[in-house]
Amino acid sequence: MFLQPLFLSALLTIRSALCAVFFQSLDDLPQDVGYDFIIAGGGTGGGVVAGRLAENPNWRVLVVEAGPSNTDILATITPGLITGLYHTRVDWNYTTTTQPGANGRNANYTRAKMLGGCSSHNGMVYTRGARADWDGWAEATGDEGLKWDNMLPLFFKNEHLVIDSENQTQVGHLDPKEHGHNGNVFVTTPFTVHPINDMMLQATKELPNEFPFVLDFNAGRPIGIAWNQFTIDSHAQRSSSATAYVETSKDNLHVLLNTYVTRVLPVGNGTNFRRIEIATDAQSERRQLTANKEVILSGGMIGSPQILLNSGIGKRDELEALGIETLVDNPGVGKNLTDQVYTIMLFNTTLPNTDFDMDTALAEWNTTRTGPLTLPGPLKNQILGIRLPDNAVPLSQHGLHDPSPGPTAPHIELYHSQISHSTPSTIGGTVPIPPDIGNITTLQFGAINVHPASRGSITLNSSDPFAYPNIDFGLLSEDVDVAIMREAIRSARRLYEAPVFKDSVFGSVYPASNITSDEDLDTFIRGVAGPYEHGCCSAQMSPRGARWGVVDPDFRVKGTTGLRVVDASVMRALNAYLKAAWNQFTIDSHAQRSNSATAYVETSKDNLHVLLNTYVTRVLPVGNGTNFRRIEIATDAQSERRQLTANKEVILSGGMIGSPQILLNSGIGKRDELEALGIETLVDNPGVGKNLTDQVYTIMLFNTTLPNTDFDMDTALAEWNTTRTGPLTLPGPLKNQILGIRLPDNAVPLSQHGLHDPSPGPTAPHIELYHSQISHSTPSTIGGTVPIPPDIGNITTLQFGAINVHPASRGSITLNSSDPFAYPNIDFGLLSEDVDVAIMREAIRSARRLYEAPVFKDSVFGSVYPSSNITSDEDLDAFIRGAAGPYEHGCCSAQMSPRGARWGVVDPDFRVKGTTGLRVVDASVMPTVPSGHTQAVVYGFAERASLSIMKKWE
Numbered sequence: 001m002f003l004q005p006l007f008l009s010a011l012l013t014i015r016s017a018l019c020a021v022f023f024q025s026l027d028d029l030p031q032d033v034g035y036d037f038i039i040a041g042g043g044t045g046g047g048v049v050a051g052r053l054a055e056n057p058n059w060r061v062l063v064v065e066a067g068p069s070n071t072d073i074l075a076t077i078t079p080g081l082i083t084g085l086y087h088t089r090v091d092w093n094y095t096t097t098t099q100p101g102a103n104g105r106n107a108n109y110t111r112a113k114m115l116g117g118c119s120s121h122n123g124m125v126y127t128r129g130a131r132a133d134w135d136g137w138a139e140a141t142g143d144e145g146l147k148w149d150n151m152l153p154l155f156f157k158n159e160h161l162v163i164d165s166e167n168q169t170q171v172g173h174l175d176p177k178e179h180g181h182n183g184n185v186f187v188t189t190p191f192t193v194h195p196i197n198d199m200m201l202q203a204t205k206e207l208p209n210e211f212p213f214v215l216d217f218n219a220g221r222p223i224g225i226a227w228n229q230f231t232i233d234s235h236a237q238r239s240s241s242a243t244a245y246v247e248t249s250k251d252n253l254h255v256l257l258n259t260y261v262t263r264v265l266p267v268g269n270g271t272n273f274r275r276i277e278i279a280t281d282a283q284s285e286r287r288q289l290t291a292n293k294e295v296i297l298s299g300g301m302i303g304s305p306q307i308l309l310n311s312g313i314g315k316r317d318e319l320e321a322l323g324i325e326t327l328v329d330n331p332g333v334g335k336n337l338t339d340q341v342y343t344i345m346l347f348n349t350t351l352p353n354t355d356f357d358m359d360t361a362l363a364e365w366n367t368t369r370t371g372p373l374t375l376p377g378p379l380k381n382q383i384l385g386i387r388l389p390d391n392a393v394p395l396s397q398h399g400l401h402d403p404s405p406g407p408t409a410p411h412i413e414l415y416h417s418q419i420s421h422s423t424p425s426t427i428g429g430t431v432p433i434p435p436d437i438g439n440i441t442t443l444q445f446g447a448i449n450v451h452p453a454s455r456g457s458i459t460l461n462s463s464d465p466f467a468y469p470n471i472d473f474g475l476l477s478e479d480v481d482v483a484i485m486r487e488a489i490r491s492a493r494r495l496y497e498a499p500v501f502k503d504s505v506f507g508s509v510y511p512a513s514n515i516t517s518d519e520d521l522d523t524f525i526r527g528v529a530g531p532y533e534h535g536c537c538s539a540q541m542s543p544r545g546a547r548w549g550v551v552d553p554d555f556r557v558k559g560t561t562g563l564r565v566v567d568a569s570v571m572r573a574l575n576a577y578l579k580a581a582w583n584q585f586t587i588d589s590h591a592q593r594s595n596s597a598t599a600y601v602e603t604s605k606d607n608l609h610v611l612l613n614t615y616v617t618r619v620l621p622v623g624n625g626t627n628f629r630r631i632e633i634a635t636d637a638q639s640e641r642r643q644l645t646a647n648k649e650v651i652l653s654g655g656m657i658g659s660p661q662i663l664l665n666s667g668i669g670k671r672d673e674l675e676a677l678g679i680e681t682l683v684d685n686p687g688v689g690k691n692l693t694d695q696v697y698t699i700m701l702f703n704t705t706l707p708n709t710d711f712d713m714d715t716a717l718a719e720w721n722t723t724r725t726g727p728l729t730l731p732g733p734l735k736n737q738i739l740g741i742r743l744p745d746n747a748v749p750l751s752q753h754g755l756h757d758p759s760p761g762p763t764a765p766h767i768e769l770y771h772s773q774i775s776h777s778t779p780s781t782i783g784g785t786v787p788i789p790p791d792i793g794n795i796t797t798l799q800f801g802a803i804n805v806h807p808a809s810r811g812s813i814t815l816n817s818s819d820p821f822a823y824p825n826i827d828f829g830l831l832s833e834d835v836d837v838a839i840m841r842e843a844i845r846s847a848r849r850l851y852e853a854p855v856f857k858d859s860v861f862g863s864v865y866p867s868s869n870i871t872s873d874e875d876l877d878a879f880i881r882g883a884a885g886p887y888e889h890g891c892c893s894a895q896m897s898p899r900g901a902r903w904g905v906v907d908p909d910f911r912v913k914g915t916t917g918l919r920v921v922d923a924s925v926m927p928t929v930p931s932g933h934t935q936a937v938v939y940g941f942a943e944r945a946s947l948s949i950m951k952k953w954e
């Protein structure tokens with residue numbers, strides 16, 4: 001639906017006074033202007049940068065935009081006409097690749113191809129995100145400027161809050177203090193008068209926990225029900241980067257329309273990429289333009305990585321496969337593509353419908369700027385942000401992590417679109433139209449997972465810059481995204497169960513109200529959900545100097561000069577510091593081991609009895625309930641089983657293998673697994689035995705001329721015996737120091753290939769190193785978990801361990817049979833996650849760097865195990881997979897979780913979930929493996945558990 005001149009005489013008059021200079025084709029562009037800045041793509045980001053740079057009258061700025069101008073297209077101006085823009089000549093009309101997580105469906109994907117980009121055709125909803133988004137980006141990029149508090153002045157500079165065209169109140173609809181009042185982009189709070197408005201406010205009182213009222217969605221915590229804010233001016237016209245920044249500029253801003261940027265090129269042989277290649281279409285001549293200062297790519301989350309890749313800035317092997325010469329090898333370009341996940345929902349309703357006659361509405365908008373076309377949808381009055389509780393199933397069960405950036409961020413968005421007999425419109429056709437639901441009126445709305453964990457990519461199909469790239473969002477490739485969508489649907493259902501909707505909103509018809517189980521909802525979601533048109537992150541920002549990411553916090557493309565990216569592709573997220581410390585041991589001042597037996601048991605009074613050489617085979621409920629304060633014991637598999645009942649409680653401390661084994665043998669575990677072994681399920685808890693974790697360990701050997709630490713055992717034992725001195729006072733003759741190494745945020749394992757950082761945060765190391773001895777002999781290996789290195793000849797070696805202390809791999813303890821004496825299956829899932837191998841690789845490299853320090857120059861030489869020619873990723877990986885083993889720090893197989901959480905095995909009081917009278921106190925309750933050795937952590941946990949137990953009974 002394009003502009004009839006009749007409709008726009010007033011607008012054209014306004015625009016004729018503006019001075020940016022527009023050229024409709026490449027042939028019209030003057031040859032003699034030396035542009036200081038060239039902006040490739042005149043969209044949302046590009047328009048802003050163009051306008052701001054052109055504020056300097058001494059600079060000449062050129063914008064090159066593939067599409068036409070926005071000014072003569074009515075549907076970009078009239079908010080209610082937006083759907084008339086999709087699948088037209090001002091839409092790139094993309095299609096995603098098949099999405100395996102969405103049953104192999106493809107989705108239409110609309111992107112504006114006109115001046116203003118998507119700000120000329122989007123839904124105009126004005127949301128700044130959550131404080132946690134910006135603070136998280138600041139942390140991830142190491143740039144304080146991105147923090148919420150530091151960004152607010154820029155939001156204010158961008159925004160011009162005004163009263164809507166119908167002069168409706170803003171009181172109670174937003175907080176004016178949170179807004180800019182003199183900026184470029186107009187923001188208003190238009191709304192359609194409809195009974196649902198007050199009903200939603202009433203729902204905030206009836207269900208305040210899940211749906212509180214939030215006065216301003218843009219105050220940093222968009223959680224609750226708020227009035228919507230739009231980038232619409234006081235004349236009910238769209239405000240876009242084109243209207244707000246480009247059209248208001250002076251004549252030092254030139255705009256070349258209908259022209260494609262095909263590549264950026266280096267000036268000379270270097271990496272100064274301030275030259276662009278442009279063409280009218282695939283057949284036409286390519287021309288080049290060079291900026292005096294910089295080129296800024298603003299082609300959007302598809303266009304910008306596409307231009308970079310076509311220019312030879314991308315992953316070398318992927319470019320080479322297409323015959324594109326690699327000028328800057330950066331594997332991050334196009335990766336990390338993300339979009340939110342969206343589905344339509346329909347509820348049966350008797351509320352008044354919002355249907356209207358289009359001709360009448362257009363006439364009304366045209367004459368008085370009132371009526372349904374003043375909004376991008378007749379019922380987009382309110383917006384809902386829902387944060388799932390910390391113990392919500394999707395965020396905790398089955399090892400799913402919370403993909404949201406923090407407590408001020410919602411997981412879910414809901415918004416109404418209309419109440420109608422007709423089929424709902426879907427945003428740009430990214431999701432299927434619901435099937436015919438009969439002759440009923442439905443309340444129609446969108447449910448969105450705003451923080452998905454799934455990631456995809458933009459990759460090239462060919463070296464032809466006009467060929468559309470592969471757009472793969474990896475939609476629903478992470479199960480947590482489906483689980484969050486499930487909760488979005490359940491949240492919406494709970495909202496319409498509020499008493500206020502009792503007589504007007506009835507069962508859900510899409511998905512049908514009988515679709516309630518996890519399985520049925522998952523099937524629905526995988527069959528219908530699509531991307532939400534908020535694609536981003538395909539040229540991700542990372543810290544200055546980081547080896548991952550595409551741009552730095554100044555938006556400069558890494559490995560280049562003269563080139564930046566400024567658009568939605570840059571959104572979102574390692575410094576090797578080595579810490580050596582003196583080792584500390586649980587050894588007393590007489591050089592004797594101090595352990596829990598010596599320190600707690602032997603020092604107790606005679607009210608502590610210790611029964612040795614006896615196995616606990618099971619715990620049993622007292623009576624028919626779940627009070628498990630009885631144990632079954634036996635001397636061995638053949639002997640009689642006896643039972644003992646505690647007056648108060650039984651505490652399992654069998655360790656990370658023994659405790660889950662006893663629980664499983666007792667019928668506390670995953671029902672189907674127990675049933676398969678003929679064990680009756682008394683408490684169905686799928687978490688028992690799961691999540692088993694151990695750190696990953698390998699030996700390393702370096703050739704050295706340092707004095708060896710070998711000693712004669714008899715002499716040493718005599719020395720220890722008489723004077724408590726000498727080599728036997730330590731668990732190894734050279735275990736003097738310990739090293740914790742945190743990989744920098746930009747280290748390859750933590751960033752590349754979509755591997756995430758498994759460490760718990762910036763105070764935790766990824767790697768531990770420690771010396772064991774300097775010797776001619778074969779090193780001892782801890783408990784034999786790793787193979788003895790092969791014979792390395794008659795040399796002295798400095799021997800040490802290298803450990804990945806925060807592996808991502810997880811395994812399990814499961815039973816083999818119902819015989820409590822049969823050993824269980826102990827599966828650490830060792831190195832099942834590639835990131836664990838990648839971190840081990842860096843552990844080896846870190847150790848090598850350490851011994852390259854000048855102080856070791858004359859005494860520590862090449863690495864002999866792994867041999868010094870093993871340096872490439874591939875060779876190191878082969879070594880690690882062949883040599884690494886668990887580090888004897890197993891834990892986490894009866895994981896602690898929040899009180900009331902439906903996942904985990906024990907609560908923070910160490911009580912076994914679903915039971916009374918039973919706790920677990922040992923390494924199995926650790927939620928995750930700690931940043932070091934596990935003994936002291938178990939001491940800490942056990943002290944805490946003791947307090948908890950004493951508090952209950954004293």
Ligand SMILES: Cc1cc2nc3c(=O)[nH]c(=O)nc-3n(C[C@H](O)[C@H](O)[C@H](O)COP(=O)(O)OP(=O)(O)OC[C@H]3O[C@@H](n4cnc5c(N)ncnc54)[C@H](O)[C@@H]3O)c2cc1C
Nearest residue numbers: 041043044045066117118122123124125261300303567568
């Ligand atoms: C249908 C829809 C509804 C949306 N609704 C909302 C909403 O209500 N609220 C909200 O906050 N966000 C919304 N969004 C998202 C938001 O509009 C975008 O994330 C944002 O505008 C993207 O800005 P950008 O600068 O990254 O890219 P764009 O605005 O897309 O700009 C890219 C520009 O570059 C041009 N270009 C691309 N390649 C080339 C090339 N090779 N040569 C020359 N020019 C090129 C394009 O034509 C385009 O003009 C919506 C998006 C869509 C598609």
